[in-house]
Amino acid sequence: MADAPKETPISSVLVESLVIMKIIRHGASTFPTPATGAIVGMDQNGVLEITNTFAFPTGDVANTDGAHQNDASALAAAAPRAKANMVYQNDMIRHLKEVNVDANGVGWYTTAAMGNFINLNFIENQYHYQKDNDQTVALVNDVSRSSQGALNLRAFRLSPAFMTMFKEGKFTTESLQKSKLTFKDILVELPVTVHNSHLLTSYIHQFPGFPTKAEVDMPASVSDILKADVKLPLYPSVDTLDLSIDPFLEKSCDLLLDSIESHYTELNNHQYYQRQMAREQTKITAWQTKRKAENAARAAAKQEPLPEDEWQRLFKIPQEPSRLEALLNAKQVEQYSKQIDGFTANVSAKMFAVRGNLMPE
Amino acid sequence: MAVDQESFLHLSRPLAPVANLQSNIAPLSVNIQPTAILSILDHAVRRDAPATPTTSSRVIGALIGSRSEDGSELSVSSAFAIPHTENEDQVEVDVEYQKNMLTLHLKASPRETLLGWYTTSHELNSFSALIQNFFASPETGTFPHPAVHLTVSTDPGADVQLKAYISAPVAVNAERAAESCMFIQVPHRVSYNDAERSALELISSAKDTESRTAPIPSDVEGLARSIESSIDLLERVSAWIGEILDEEREPNNAIGQYLMSALSLAPKVDAASIEHDFNNHIQDVLMVSYLANSIRTQIDLSQRLATAVLSDEKADKDDTKGGERGERGDRRGGRGGRGGRGGGRGGREQREPKEPREPAE
Numbered sequence: 095m096a097d098a099p100k101e102t103p104i105s106s107v108l109v110e111s112l113v114i115m116k117i118i119r120h121g122a123s124t125f126p127t128p129a130t131g132a133i134v135g136m137d138q139n140g141v142l143e144i145t146n147t148f149a150f151p152t153g154d155v156a157n158t159d160g161a162h163q164n165d166a167s168a169l170a171a172a173a174p175r176a177k178a179n180m181v182y183q184n185d186m187i188r189h190l191k192e193v194n195v196d197a198n199g200v201g202w203y204t205t206a207a208m209g210n211f212i213n214l215n216f217i218e219n220q221y222h223y224q225k226d227n228d229q230t231v232a233l234v235n236d237v238s239r240s241s242q243g244a245l246n247l248r249a250f251r252l253s254p255a256f257m258t259m260f261k262e263g264k265f266t267t268e269s270l271q272k273s274k275l276t277f278k279d280i281l282v283e284l285p286v287t288v289h290n291s292h293l294l295t296s297y298i299h300q301f302p303g304f305p306t307k308a309e310v311d312m313p314a315s316v317s318d319i320l321k322a323d324v325k326l327p328l329y330p331s332v333d334t335l336d337l338s339i340d341p342f343l344e345k346s347c348d349l350l351l352d353s354i355e356s357h358y359t360e361l362n363n364h365q366y367y368q369r370q371m372a373r374e375q376t377k378i379t380a381w382q383t384k385r386k387a388e389n390a391a392r393a394a395a396k397q398e399p400l401p402e403d404e405w406q407r408l409f410k411i412p413q414e415p416s417r418l419e420a421l422l423n424a425k426q427v428e429q430y431s432k433q434i435d436g437f438t439a440n441v442s443a444k445m446f447a448v449r450g451n452l453m454p455e
Numbered sequence: 456m457a458v459d460q461e462s463f464l465h466l467s468r469p470l471a472p473v474a475n476l477q478s479n480i481a482p483l484s485v486n487i488q489p490t491a492i493l494s495i496l497d498h499a500v501r502r503d504a505p506a507t508p509t510t511s512s513r514v515i516g517a518l519i520g521s522r523s524e525d526g527s528e529l530s531v532s533s534a535f536a537i538p539h540t541e542n543e544d545q546v547e548v549d550v551e552y553q554k555n556m557l558t559l560h561l562k563a564s565p566r567e568t569l570l571g572w573y574t575t576s577h578e579l580n581s582f583s584a585l586i587q588n589f590f591a592s593p594e595t596g597t598f599p600h601p602a603v604h605l606t607v608s609t610d611p612g613a614d615v616q617l618k619a620y621i622s623a624p625v626a627v628n629a630e631r632a633a634e635s636c637m638f639i640q641v642p643h644r645v646s647y648n649d650a651e652r653s654a655l656e657l658i659s660s661a662k663d664t665e666s667r668t669a670p671i672p673s674d675v676e677g678l679a680r681s682i683e684s685s686i687d688l689l690e691r692v693s694a695w696i697g698e699i700l701d702e703e704r705e706p707n708n709a710i711g712q713y714l715m716s717a718l719s720l721a722p723k724v725d726a727a728s729i730e731h732d733f734n735n736h737i738q739d740v741l742m743v744s745y746l747a748n749s750i751r752t753q754i755d756l757s758q759r760l761a762t763a764v765l766s767d768e769k770a771d772k773d774d775t776k777g778g779e780r781g782e783r784g785d786r787r788g789g790r791g792g793r794g795g796r797g798g799g800r801g802g803r804e805q806r807e808p809k810e811p812r813e814p815a816e
Contacts, residue, residue, distance in 0.1 A: 108668065111658040112493040119490045124565075129786040145777075146497070150564040182559065189556050192549075193536035194501040237650060245653040249669055270762040277758060278759050288657055290667045292501045294493065297615040298662045301655070306547065313709040316716075334674075334681045339736055343743050346457045350747055357754055361535065364761075417761070431747035438744040442737060447682070449733045455727055 099435040100165035102140040104229055107249040110135075113147045113233075114247060114288060120149045121205030121237040128205050130173045132183050132220075134190065135200045137229045141250075143289075144233070147184050147193045148205065150179045150361060153280070156177045171215040174202045175222040200224075207238040208345055209433045212426040214419070220252050221260055238345075256280050265418040277424035337444050346434050353427045360420040370412045378405050485603055485619040485643040486530040489651060492607070492617070499537040499575040499609040513576040515539050515586065517553060518605060519560055519785065520570045526600050529570055534561060537572075569596065571603030572639040577618060579606075584636045587622045591636075604638065619643040630770070 108129055115132060119294060120129040130152075135144040150173040173179050183199060191197035201223050223230040236246035252260070259265065290298065313319045318382050382405060389399040485584070487754065502514045505787040530588070535556050551577040557569055572590045583604070589595055591602035601621040608616045620638040647655060661669035671681070698704040 110497070111654075112490075112497045113662075114654050114658065115490040115493050116533070118490065118654045120652050122648065148559075151562040151565075182562065185555075186559055188491070189559065192538050192552060193498065194503065195536075196642065245657045246718065247673065269761055277755075285670065287668045287670045289663055290658060290661050291496065292667070293496045293500050294658075295662055295667050297496060298659050300614055301659060311705045312705075315709050319709060319713050334677045339740060343739060346747070347743060350750060353754075354750065356755075361757075381768045420758065420761070424758050427568050427751050427754050429815060431751040432725070432743075434744050434747040438673050438740050440678050441740050442679060443675075445733060445740075449729060451484075452722070452724060452729050 101154065102137075104137060104142045104231065104251070104284060105140040106142070106287065107231055107233075108141050108143045108289050109233070109247070109249075110143070110145045111202050111288055111290050111294060113144050115206070116149075117146050117203050117233065118237075118245075119248070120233050124170070124376075125205070125237050126207050128170050128206045128207075130170050130202060132174070132186070133200055133231075133233060134187060134196050134198055134397075136196045137196055137200065142200055142229065142284075143196075144200060144231075146190060148190075149361050150174060150176075151182060160221075171204070171213075172221075174204075174219040189191050199227070199368075201231070201232055201408075203233035203235065207235045207237045207348055208241070209236055209238070209239075209424070209429050210349055212422055212429055214422065215250070217260070217418075217422065220255070221248070221272050224252055224257060225261070233286075239430065247286055249286050250283065252282045253279050253282050257430055262420075265416040265421065266414045267417065275421075277421045277428065280421060280425055288307065291322060305430055337441075337448065339441055339445075342437055346430060349431055351429065356423050357420070360415075360417075363415045367415055369411055374409055374411055378409050381408065483527055483529065483601065483621060483641050485605070485641055486528060487605070487617065487643055487645050488520075488530065488532050489645060489647050489655060490616075491534045492535040492645065493522070495573050495575065495605075495607050496609065496615070498534075499607070501536075502575075511710045513541070513574050513578070515548065515572055517572050517590075517600075518570045518603060519557075519558065519567050520565055521562075522570065522600060529603060531570055531605070532567060533560070533564075534573060541582060546585060548586060550589075550595070554595075571597060571605065573605040573607060575607050575609045577606045577608050577616070579620075579638050582636050583636045583638070584622075587636055588624075588633055589639070591622060600737075603641075605643070606727070616646070617643060701791045 117129075117131070120131060123129070129149065131147055132147040133144045133147045134172060135142060135146070137143070150175055152170045164279075187197050187199060202219060204216065204219075216232070220230075220232045223232075231249045231251050234248045234250060238242075239246040256279060259269070259273060259288055262269075382402070385400060385402055386402075389402070392399055483816050493753040498514050498516055502512060514536060516534050518531045519533045520529060521617065522529055537549060537553045537556070539546065541547070557692075561567065569590075572586060574586075587602060587604055591598060596602050600720045604620040606612065606620070608614075608620045618640050620643055622636040625635060641694075657669065657671060660672075695704070696714075716770055719797040
């Protein structure tokens, strides 16, 4: 890490199954409030191995971190960069070190519902981690989709270009033009693979699977079959075949509308700024022509000309609002629409299967 | 859903001399979540030294979870490791560590309590009794509730087996009471919920690979695999029936009946209504997908226009012009957003637009 002579940038993330289980459990217990926690591990030749994790407390942050009585989700979202939690994290890592757990903080995790995780909190948290240590990632677990079948776990980092921009804190039209940064360059997604220890592999083989015996005893009656309590194998699961369409579409539409709403707010802010700007500009030009005419008159009367740059003191040019929110919003919309695309692909396949099954040939 | 359950005979245990709670003799069952087991297995892998004739290689740790109101059902949700050393004639447990770690854990999940402890071998000896009494004592343990002792066998080449115990005090005199107790086995089961199931599915998918790793599959891949396995199962059943029809195999009435009742669950609906439902739903899905993508494109466009440098104005870096440029971009973006919203309303949403729309440009 810090003492490594040359750091290779992380190219993929290897997550220990323990970490996945812990994150899922934490996320499911706090749903729909997002859950956050820290992850520890080690990077090795560009592969970041995440070997353990622990949750951040959200209860007492409000007491120690100011008088704001925020709601629970805002609290949980801000937890990774709260001061009290830094202490907690260091404490925990020190304790974990004693039982031979990798004692390197390599980032944090958060849970999301329907992919709505791209917001200022997310960026700030990841910035907070990444500014101290470049080899950190944010794991995002989508709880609402995990419970529908397929697990959804993704790893993100902020791109170096965005890091420098965020450091300066300037997201004006001009700076964006100069850096050519678009919303697509904010986050870098890393491929995630899951890894089991040998011991765990042997344990998993004890889970119910397909029968291995070629011949099974024949049941004597129907109640025998019902009583037999055949356990479904965990993999591949039949949960993904579930056909529920409307709730997902409804929620997606809601989220998209919210995004449009915030896009519109951003536009209004900008238009307000433009109008303000134009008004100031007209005033300044008027002042300048007046001063010029005055100076011409004074020159004719052989007097000293008055300074022409006084307008900078007299008029205040309004500050351009930050474009960061708009950028994030665009990224979020992209994320939604990709999610919907994936869902569409899935659901149309299932729909055709159902029709093919029920329709007479 | 349980993956590991056995039938069990409850024996009432002798009461602790001071206990006066009625619930103490009620049957007790332990519900273990996979997260806890994964934690324990991880700890077992990370133990300090392999077994030598004089020292044991087992590791110990604490079990955290919740208790039902009457105390008859325990749910172990997580576990943490405790450093300890053990040789022939003495055992040392880092009590301070246990206390600190417990405080840290409970800070993050205040609803959970200490339930007991685990170790990674099935052996029960006098040290076990000593530690058990520590965990069951009023000051440092779970008193008045019984402390649970979970043993997990982690011998290489053998199945991972779990056993749960509670204890009763037994001693010939008061001096020996601290280091002896009677372990009574109690039933346990391993159960998981829907979200954990999806994680277990992913973890199980890695069980047959050499590297013990598996990538996280996309939704469509997961679906394809589920369909394939379902088709495979169906084919096996129909092959079995085919063999019976060809009189190559003994028929079985029970399975026949079972299959009949399963097949009769298929709904009988007329073709027109299926067609109607199918078309409705598929249109909804495609509509939302289309809208989401057009919204994404519009917002992308708006972002690009807002920061675009138009070629003829490139040389001119005047503030006013820059402002106008931005405004133009915003206007277009705004229209895009509105277009998307209108479409969304037409498609599925009943939401009314909040602001009156001005005619474009």
